[in-house]
Amino acid sequence: MTISITDRSDLLTPILRDLAExxxxxxxxxxxxxxEHVEMVVEDENGPRGGIDKSCRVTVGLHRSADVVISDKDSDISKCISRVAERLGRAVSRAIARTQHFERERPAFFENS
Structure with missing residues (x-):
């Protein structure tokens, strides 16, 4: 699993980058x-004006499945990263569960009953 973190607005200090990873x-x-791969993009949409404009988008490429994309906005980038990571775990779990198909057969001793 490779993790790529892109900071488009110079929001991430080394401590925040470590937190995200x-x-x-x-x-x-x-x-x-x-x-297969994880790509995180962090940016400040409004620049230095402030407000709820710091966004975090994570794309996860899964083996033999569609990509999972989660995004969020907040005024505090560390909260935004934490919330996205939490939601991402649940979304990937659901995506993997959807791809698992179980073909169940009845055991032979039930067929003659």
């Missing part, structure tokens, strides 16, 4: 064999 690893570590 740890949050993503924690949320996706149990799906390590199914996740």
């Amino acid at each position: 740890r949050r993503l690893l924690f949320a996706l570590s149990r799906f390590d064999s199914r996740v």
